Amino acid sequence: MKHVIVGAGPAGVVAAETIRKLDPSAEVTIIGNEPEPPYSRMAIPYLLIDNIEEEGTYLRKEETHFSDSAINVVVDTVVSVDPGAHSLALGSGKNMEYDKLLIASGSTPISPPIPGIDNPRVTSCWTLDDARKITSGIKPGAPVVLIGAGFIGCIILEALVSAGANLTVVEMGNRMVPRMLDETCGTLLEKWCKEKGVNVMTSSQVEAIEDASDNVRVKISGNREVEAELVISAAGVRANAGFLEGSGVEMSNGAVVIDEYMCSSVADIYAAGDVACGRDFSTGEYSVQAIQPTAVDHGRAAASNMVDHGAVRHQGSVLMNVLDTMGLISASYGQWEGIKGGDTATLVDKDNFRYLQLQFDGDRLIGANTLGMTQHIGVLRGLVQGRFHLGNWKNRLMDNPLLVMEAYLAATQGIQA
């Protein structure tokens, strides 16, 4: 059986390794179009602050890992897919045949429609190549503008500040990380950043980027203007699925639609990770979560079904994020926005930047936001994914949300409240 995987990110690599484990005789090839060995984008912020070398971002540290596992890693670009012939056309001009194909090509930052966005001083922060540009572009005290305070924007924010940037952050939403943190939480995070000297502008938009003598002028809504040596654009991403045009693979908002077996609308073509519109554990709906744990989750489930279709019915991935913004740690789980008719428990200590918010459907936990917490956070996942009926423990949590660990132990070890 010949398995071909498009994309050498976490989804592709984990899928390849899983196929190898399940079928020692299978032929496994990963085609990736970045020149470096397979690496993790998530580690880029730590590279920016010199905590690690580039090798520290590699998904697998053993140099011979892929050859030892008989996984071929090819650097090339897939330009089109012909499902009828079960074959791929590559940028190098070659063709490659497959029995089973996995689309794990990830996503790419979008370029927001702003005049001057193509200025050479504007970059995204997505690849190792981008990271090199950023590290060479930031000198201590250099004015830098970050467009977007979403999850990725906030993740690199700390790295930019530690690298010495004099940072301005421009966010369209009314708070930081509006798609991960609720109003109280996002607003507290904004206050924290401002107190640490970051110029945060929420409900604001970059309107133009203009050349100035030796830097650029960034025009911001409300007649504001900031000079910058470097502009980093983190205004959202879109799936890398252009090469599927004409293949008949069904798309939704540019991402590959998959079923519970990670299969696309076309037989023998599967998808995983940022490029896939996969099942959300909490809502049962299909969406792009664009996070590392989901990419890995997808990669494993897809691989099992590529080896033996029907082997693993994917239950959906729990949406989860964790963010460290200059020492303030926030996290979100599942349906943190709550549901109609559900209850919400909150505990807030604004002076100390601590916050905990729990969302319930009846007596089950379905989502949460945390700020300033580092202990036992994972148990929130346990509670959400376990769909435990908490009974009277729910009432205790309504009074004191900090008792999540106790509630979990009670639910799993039969301690009645």
Place this chain on the structure above:
Amino acid sequence: MLRSLNIDPEKCTGCLQCEMACSYENEGVFNPAKSRIKVFTFHDEGRFVPYTCTQCDEAWCLHACPVEAIKMNRETGAMEVSDSVCVGCKVCTIACPFGTVNYNQDTGKVVKCDLCGGDPKCATACPTDAITYVDANATGLDKMRAWAAKTDNAASA
């Protein structure tokens, strides 16, 4: 043969010797706040529940790590964090559904139970045998199930 921690909450008196031993072994101080095993107290029910990583086979932390900083020690079966590889992204702390991988802001790394390399000090320290280090011929998943079922029975007994 692999061994694993066996916890019998019914026997726990809440003396916190395990937390002391753990923090001393791993952090060099007697400070329960730095312990990787934690005793949860249920005042109203008069119960104590020692709780730490069960080194599960599923190893959500290991799978979630983007840089291969968590690996299984083949001799002890423990999932171990390599401080030199860990970048401190905390994804393992939100991925572990048991809440047993925690971030240490002082070091910028995560900490979890590593069975003290095969000689878990909590088990040695426990005066009531609520924590023992026993032969584990079951898989991690079976271990988890057995553990959950046993504590269940203990609770209803």
